[in-house]
Amino acid sequence: MRLQVTVGKDLYQLEVERAGDAFQVTVNGKPFQVRAVSGGFSVGGRTHAVAVKGREGPAWRAEVDGRPVEARVIDVAKAEARKAEGASPARPAAASVKAGQTTLVAPMPGKIVKVLVSVGQRVKAGDPACVLEAMKMQSEIPSPAAGVVREVRVKEGQSVMASDVLVVLEAA
Numbered sequence: 001m002r003l004q005v006t007v008g009k010d011l012y013q014l015e016v017e018r019a020g021d022a023f024q025v026t027v028n029g030k031p032f033q034v035r036a037v038s039g040g041f042s043v044g045g046r047t048h049a050v051a052v053k054g055r056e057g058p059a060w061r062a063e064v065d066g067r068p069v070e071a072r073v074i075d076v077a078k079a080e081a082r083k084a085e086g087a088s089p090a091r092p093a094a095a096s097v098k099a100g101q102t103t104l105v106a107p108m109p110g111k112i113v114k115v116l117v118s119v120g121q122r123v124k125a126g127d128p129a130c131v132l133e134a135m136k137m138q139s140e141i142p143s144p145a146a147g148v149v150r151e152v153r154v155k156e157g158q159s160v161m162a163s164d165v166l167v168v169l170e171a172a
Contacts, residue, residue, distance in 0.1 A: 002076040004109050006159050007069060011111040013135050028135045072159065076109065102145045104167040106160040110134030115156055121149045122172060129167050130154065147172050 003014040015026040022035040035042045040050040053061040058072050114131040117123060128140035129149075147169035154166050 004074040004076055004159065004161075006072040006111070009111070009157055011133065011159060013109065074159075074161070076161075101150060102147060102169045102171075103165045104129050104141060104144055104169065106132060106162055106164045106166055107139075107141065108132070108134050108162050110160060112154045112156055112158045112160060112166070113138060115152060115154060116140075117143075117149045117152060117167060119149050119152060123147060123149060123169065132160070141166065143167070143169065145169060145171070 001016045003016065005012045005014055012027055013029075017024045019033070022033055025032045025034045032043050037047055040048045042048070048065050049063075051063045053063060053068075055061070058074050060071050060073055062069050062071070110132045111134075112130055113133045115129075116131065117127075117129045123129065123143045124146045125143055127143045129143045130141045132139050132141050149167060150170045151168035152166075153168065154160060154164075160166065
């Protein structure tokens with residue numbers, strides 16, 4: 001199972017697989033063996049008390065070792081499947097723009113750490129438009145074409161999924 005978890009401003013990519021009576025959990029590329037124990041879980045021999053306090057959609061509230069934690073948890077496979085179900089061949093979700101417009105889309109799930117363009121700004125093909133952080137690495141996302149920025153659909157700190165539209169450009 002692939003999960004995208006946001007806690008505060010931190011984004012984590014998780015892969016979870018059952019390994020006998022435990023779980024192999026890879027967090028941003030680093031593996032951990034996790035075991036469920038009474039009242040929580042054990043990682044590397046250290047036990048953590050966990051109490052789930054509530055959930056609204058992908059937002060979870062819990063206490064971990066007595067400290068309150070709020071997290072947004074997205075099952076990546078289910079989110080991609082829902083996105084695919086909602087898109088029709090005639091009008092895919094990533095292309096929900098007018099004729100003559102071009103979109104800049106997220107190449108992978110991550111968090112927008114900086115928006116480098118604004119509505120009305122002229123950009124050249126290859127100009128950096130956003131900075132995306134995924135698995136603790138930051139990447140500049142370049143403009144796919146020259147044009148004028150017509151929409152900025154993201155803000156700093158926002159989590160995005162692969163193929164989410166970040167910016168809409170119109171030919172200059």
